[in-house]
Amino acid sequence: MTETLVPTTTAPHVGRPIDRVDGPAKTTGSATFAAEFPFPGLAHASLVHAEVGRARITAIDTAQAEAVTGVITVLTHLNAPTLRPAPKFSVLDLSTIVSGTAVNYLNTDQVHWNGQPVAVVVAETYESARHAARLVGLTYEELPATVDFAAAESSAKPQKSNPMMGGGGAKGDAEAALAQAPVTVDQRYTTPELSHNALEPHATIAAWDGDKLTVYESSQSLPFMRRHLAKRLDLPEDAIRLVAPFVGGGFGGKGNVWAGTILAVLAARAAGRPVRLSLTREAVYRTVGGRTRSTQRVALGAEPGGALAAIIHTSVTRTSAVGGFPEAVTNASGHLYAAPNILLKQHVVEMDLLPNAPMRAPGEAIGTFALESAVDELAAELGLDPIDVRLRNDTDRDPLSGTPFSHRRLREAFALGAERFGWSARTPQPGSMREGRWLVGYGVAAAYHPIMMLAANLTVRLAADGTVIVRCGFHEMGMGGATVQAQIAADALGVPFEAVRVDYGDTDLPTGPMAGGSMQTASVAASLLEACAKIKTSLLALARRSGSPLRGSRADAVEARDGGLYLVGHPDQGESYASILSRAGRSHVEVSIGSDGLGSKLKFMTRFIRDQRRWVRAASGAQFCEVRVDADTGEIRLARWLGAFDIGRVANLKTATSQMRGGIVMGMGMALSEETLVDPRHGRIVNPGLAEYHIPVHADVPPIDVHFLDDPDPTMPLGLLGAGEVSITGVAAAVANAVYHATGRRVRDLPITLDKLL
Structure with a gap:
């Protein structure tokens, strides 16, 4: 994945591929990360997780845990310091968006999901704390729990909107236009739950000095986290200091306040000394929310020449009875393509599971999989090139509101990407390209992410x-x-x-x-x-x-x-x-x-x-991939990738290119291997770790070529848009479309595993 980075700017520094200062x-x-700060007298904490779903704790036996050498204290709801409830969301206080859950940890006997922390052990060493945590005995009164998404999907309710998140909308009569359209596609697509796997697992060191609190935290939201802690602990904000000089990846998972942070703070207060709480990989899966599961319907109606007459995109995702992040799954479908009739609806079902949370391009990442797969299906029905169908429906105004885009270079991104990728070498017929035992497929999809x-x-x-x-x-x-x-x-x-x-x-x-x-x-x-x-x-x-x-x-x-x-x-x-x-x-x-x-x-x-009233702002791009599929075994190999992006002005060519590659790799995992498996009987995550949850490794990742238009948005400072998330959007669809082109098999349910091709 080496290439010569050539800046297009004439500025002395902005745009140049300057090495990062860190x-x-x-x-x-x-570099010192959150768990690595030295403290005299530092104690260690380990979580005790509930092994049932919805329940009430009727008894806790901590005697064996307390008898372990080096144990300082065992905190439960019977002896933990008081904690105020988590604040509810308010547009006037954006810090309220970081409440990972509404659970008042260790201030309640209620269990809301399988894996919820119900006790924390503090000891002189990490090993003693982990050992003692396994000895805490719990007795429950189990309560009815909703943990099977497929069974609960029919009870989904319309998703509430707020000024910070769009997605729903309507124009014209899309259902009638679909019924009358000469060419239609109407399909169901699904995506699974996904879990966060940042290189640095979540970690906290909490140290009290009287009523002053210092927290070393792997956070991507320091100011909001401080305000949240101030409210929960009934402290003035200036009594709390949060420090995070380096964060080993976040991707949304470190934007919320999760149990590890809260319980480290409570443990330090109870123990009267600094406490470190570093989550294991399994603890991350069981206490840090990830991407929601989804089912989606995308229906497209078009004229024979490719002009869209109707776009319908509906979704069902899930939140939790104690929190969760409703995602704008249909958002891109309201902005990418012009159509006189559009219907976008989002629904959510509340479940007794760990609340879901933002994960790189929440909503758009999974929504573009369905939309861009459907556009590819429509192109096949029309007998047209997939890029041509997209370009024939390009627009310089928002299709729903008529608001102009502040910056729209999607057409140019497709042109640049098609030329550099060699799209013209693609033969249209599925299964028509082959090298030895490998079936070869080309896939393409649009990328889109809003900016604010x-x-x-x-x-x-x-x-x-x-x-x-x-x-x-x-x-x-x-x-x-x-x-x-x-x-x-x-x-x-x-x-x-x-x-x-x-x-x-x-x-x-x-x-x-x-x-x-x-x-x-x-x-x-x-x-x-x-x-x-x-x-x-x-x-x-x-x-x-x-x-x-x-x-x-x-x-x-x-x-x-x-x-x-x-x-x-x-x-x-x-x-x-x-x-x-x-x-x-x-x-x-x-x-x-x-x-x-x-x-x-x-x-x-x-x-x-x-x-919002003046412009629609967004980064966009075009994703191109080549796959190889073994004709006998169905093994999928990504052979090469090219992304052409409009992110406004490129601030640093080297770091921006790295950002885009990282998002593309994350999208590859979503497309081919990642899936959080939840037991539909008990709500327990059954693959909580990198041994069972498969993220892409070096052998899975092909050469990734990244190109930028480097065209400033005139309404943004220095013309900058955003580079962090647009790169993952469209990736899963590009892979699925390439697999179809190689094999003739259309996979609408992620991840694309061997069994779906054989």
């Missing part, structure tokens, strides 16, 4: 020596966030990249946005650019008062470069930062952006609603 620390092992921004507070300090410090409590999960923000600051202030230091990953810093929804980079960039502009204004004001060559110059006639301010078009007329600050008797200039008050929240909501 690379040396991570590759040498000096959150508020970001930060400070920027420019010193007389030309060094810059950016301080913002955002997150680094491997995407190169600190590197990109340093590039942006370097260009905005006209200093070398090496002169910029970015501080992040700590709630003692100005409040940053959560790393979710592909919005962290643009959100921070917006505030960073504003701060840098104010610094330049402040410096120009200082220069005007001090006899500078810039005296009398307008702000729009001055640019930052070469470590100072200079007149645009006049490289020799200006002054260095050192000179300006020295003459003014200043060692530095600093600017802060943002606030955490009610005014800031109202400003964000006002901007969010206004922008």
Whole structure:
């Protein structure tokens, strides 16, 4: 997967394939992750999980556990510190979205799913804690539980909408148009439950100092987590500090507050000493929500020439009786293709299972599998090229609302991808391409993910020596966030990249946005650019008062470069930062952006609603894959992959390419191997670990070629859109479509396993 990365930008730093600043620390092992911070007197905790579904605990026997050498305490609902209930969702307080569940851990005798933590053991060593946890005896009164999705699907109810998540909608009479269409496809597609498998399992170290709490946490949502903990513990926010300098992957699973975090905090308070709680892989599966299961209907009606007359996309997903994340499964179907008649409906069924949670491109990842598979089926029915059908229904306005797209380059992405992939070599007939015993198939699908921004507070300090410090409590999960923000600051202030230091990953810093929804980079960039502009204004004001060559110059006639301010078009007329600050008797200039008050929240909501009315913003792309299928055994091998994407301006070519490849690999797992198996009798996850839950390994991943249009969105800071999630959308459909082209077998139920081809 090697290639020469060639930037298209002429900017000094933004867009360049600059190595990530945290690379040396991570590759040498000096990076400190959440579970690795040293504390004197550190104790260790281990969870005790319920082995039944819905139930009430009638008795707990902790005697054997307490007798284990080194055990400090065993916490249950009979002796745990008091915890306030989790807050309910409110659009006026976005921190409420991180409540993983509504369960008041160890403050209730109720069991809501098989695997719920019902006790925690604290001991001197990790081994003692794990051993003692197995000795805790529990007696239950079992209660009726809904754990079989297939049986519960018929009881699904319409999914409630909110301003932060769309998906439903209607235009015209889609059912009537479908009935009258000359060519139709009407199929059912299913996707399974999926579990999070970040390289770094969830981990927490909690340390109390009186009523002050410090938490080292593998989190992608530090500010929201702090507010959540403050509410649960009845503490002021400034009494809590969360630290996460490095996060070993998140993908949505580390955006919520789960049992491990809460119980580590309670255990540390009860034990009177710092406590580390590192989840095992099995504990992650049983306490951290993953992607919901889904059943979907996609029906398309078209004219013989390929123009769509009707799009119908309905879904049933599941949440939990104690929480869960309703997903916008049909969202892409309302934006990708023009049709005079559209019907989108989403339904959910509440179950007695671990609440589901966001997982890379929640909704769109599984929704595009169904939609883009159906478009491929329609192309086959029409006898047209699958790309031609998509392009004939492309649009520059949102099909449902008529709102213009702020940026729409899907057609160009398909053209670039088709050329680079060699799509013209594809012969249309399924099974018509072969190399020896391998049947060869080409598949294609569209990628789509909406874009939005959150508020970001930060400070920027420019010193007389030309060094810059950016301080913002955002997150680094491997995407190169600190590197990109340093590039942006370097260009905005006209200093070398090496002169910029970015501080992040700590709630003692100005409040940053959560790393979710592909919005962290643009959100921070917006505030960073504003701060840098104010610094330049402040410096120009200082220069005007001090006899500078810039005296009398307008702000729009001055640019930052070469470590100072200079007149645009006049490289020799200006002054260095050192000179300006020295003459003014200043060692530095600093600017802060943002606030955490009610005014800031109202400003964000006002901007969010206004922008929704003005534009539809989205990243998009085209996914191309080649598969090889053994004609005798049905073995599937991915031979090569190419993705062509429009993510607006590319901030760092190297890190963006890495992001896209990571999402594509995650989509490959969804397509071919990943599935969380839930026992339909007892609700227990039966494959909770990497030995039984199969994610792609190196041998499964082909060469992945990534290309960008690198075309800025004029409505976004620096033209940035988002790169984190669009890359997984369409992947599963591209694989399924390639398998069909190779074999003639249409697989509509993920994952695509051998039994579905034989």
